[in-house]
Amino acid sequence: ANSASGMAVHDDCKLKFLELKTKRAFRFIVFKIEEKQKQVIVEKLGEPAESYEDFCTHLPADECRYAVYDFEFLTKESVPKSRIFFIAWSPDTSKVRSKMIYASSKDRFKRELDGIQIELQATDPTEMGLDVFKSRAN
Numbered sequence: 001a002n003s004a005s006g007m008a009v010h011d012d013c014k015l016k017f018l019e020l021k022t023k024r025a026f027r028f029i030v031f032k033i034e035e036k037q038k039q040v041i042v043e044k045l046g047e048p049a050e051s052y053e054d055f056c057t058h059l060p061a062d063e064c065r066y067a068v069y070d071f072e073f074l075t076k077e078s079v080p081k082s083r084i085f086f087i088a089w090s091p092d093t094s095k096v097r098s099k100m101i102y103a104s105s106k107d108r109f110k111r112e113l114d115g116i117q118i119e120l121q122a123t124d125p126t127e128m129g130l131d132v133f134k135s136r137a138n
Helices: 011-023 052-057 096-112 130-137
Strands: 028-034 039-046 065-074 080-089 118-122
Touching: 011 028, 011 039, 011 065, 011 096, 028 096, 052 065, 065 096, 065 130, 080 096, 080 130, 118 130
Parallel strands: 080 118
Antiparallel strands: 028 039, 028 065, 065 080
């Protein structure tokens, strides 16, 4: 039972996150837990030109995922800024076992990604809509 919390984090996860954070090389990264390998891997890298809508299409409707999204916005003074969001995606329709594994591994995984500014938990797309990002980013 305690093997679930012992998920390794593939080096690629940290490397790609660093590239997103320092070079803005990606708009988003979707991470998946490979249960057989007992590790978190990079499932999808979003190009800088990809939109929020593109990002949403990569979150399966009935499977859990972790994701990082580089959200760019303008402050009230019209200054461009960005915040790095960590999203724990856990749709109601995903398997209970999957939800438990993602929930128990989340904090450890998040600690590996140095530079996350805001965390969102979402069970359906409305909980991570652009309006939610905007209200949390300021």
